Amino acid sequence: MFASVRSTTLLGVVGRAVDVEVHVGVGLPGFTIVGQPDEVCRESRDRVRAAFLSRGFAWPNRRITVNLAPSGERKGGAGLDLAIAVAVLIADEQLSPESAKQFAFVAELGLDGSLRSVVGAAPLVAAVRDRRVVVAAGNVAAARAAGASDVVAASDLAHAVACLRGQDEWISSNSSDVLPDAAPHPDLADVRGQPAARLALEVAAAGSHHVLLVGPPGAGKSMLARRLPGILPPLSDDEALSCTMVHSAAHVAMPPSGRITRPPFRSPHHSISMVGLIGGGTSAMRPGEVSLASEGVLFLDELGEFAPSVLDALRQPIEEGVVRVSRARTTLTFPARFLLVAAANPCPCGAGTPGVCVCDDSARAKYLRRFSGPLLDRFDLRLAVGLPRVDDLVDGRPGESSALVAARVVQARAIAAARNGGVNANIAVDDLDTYAPLEPAARALLRRELESGRLSGRGLHRVRRVARTIADLHDAPDLVGESHVATALQLRTALSTLAGGAR
Ligand SMILES: [Zn+2]
Incomplete structure (x- = not known):
């Protein structure tokens, strides 16, 4: 039969x-x-x-x-x-x-x-x-x-x-049962002081700019990174469903509701394999961390400790927003639209400051080379994060809450979407003059930076996109001004300056 x-x-x-x-x-x-x-x-x-x-x-x-x-x-x-x-x-x-x-x-x-x-x-x-x-x-x-x-x-x-056979009753759960979603992300109000880092997070969220934080252990790099998903715009229904599907297929822990409702935060250890980060595998083709972080934040702590080949593999998903994994005759596409936040110590000993740092020049130069290269170029925002000031820790008032910052982020994203149809980090080089036109003083400032060698040609485009986002956050949707460019320059510290004492 x-x-x-x-x-x-x-x-x-x-x-x-x-x-x-x-x-x-x-x-x-x-x-x-x-x-x-x-x-x-x-x-x-x-x-x-x-x-x-x-x-x-x-x-x-x-x-x-x-x-x-x-x-x-x-x-x-x-x-x-x-x-x-x-x-x-x-x-x-x-x-x-x-x-x-x-x-x-x-x-x-x-x-x-x-x-x-x-x-x-x-x-x-x-x-x-x-x-x-x-x-x-x-x-x-x-x-x-x-x-x-x-x-x-x-x-x-x-x-x-x-x-x-109709002889027994199914176990049917009531569809109106409300099961809890995941707890909210930690709040920016917990961060005392650190005005530049707070600004960098806000700009990152508003323009979808990748961020590199460099600073000694204890500076709060990880604490800052964990607060980025909390200021991202809420997930749309489609994004939430897509995140839920990826998390379910990857077999990671889910909240009781079985739903992903907030922008994810993924923080893989630096020992992670290529398959773990990117996805794929020989038996089941599972999504990796880049897909789990899609619509949210991928945080790579101790960037210099990741295998160079693993970091190299990040370039394709960063550029395309998707991952393609192949096995035998099958090629699958997974989503990978994440915001990348990386953290690194300024030098091998971690201190970074002249006088305190015990690394010699060759050790520092070698360390610097580890995270130079094409990936580093993807970070629109590069920031030195110092130890918090004692005053801020002892009697600092709580910082602005994530809810307040998130409201500005949503507004800035709406301005960008209405003008260039997407986030500012994705403005094509050819479109910069259309979507991010410069005031004469802003143009002159960029010219001086280029002539002095403090800014490279590639860095120029990234600074212009960040300045566009900063202008949007100040509700200036048309011309990008000198102050916006100056702030963008401050949020893109030269690598040599970041990596310890070579100022
Ligand atoms: Zn050192």
């Missing part, structure tokens, strides 16, 4: 509907899965059989063929288990075909027949959300986050079959 049951498989961060077709017929007893199953998927034979026996179902001692349609794409993971089990029961006439018609099944089976949560439940369920979706209890929140309106759960295979 023949049966067809709807399920879904994960391709990168996107779910694809799959029809699990099962034929049970004469021939030597056996179980074959065709339709490009991966290793985990092939092993479902053993899990499904064990689940049958554990839950008292008769295993058909006949020839069982499972086809995963459409056959063109590779099917991965264990999420097809339940659909295969239900299809075998139908094909073996232990369950009526009508009972499973309106359903899609997305769950792994344990050897004891229990239903288990699967990785990537949100994108998996999104591919079949027009149906009534059966998941493990642990995946209900993710399934709802994927926009499935009719989600039910079962505890094990026997329970699911009893529900399909």
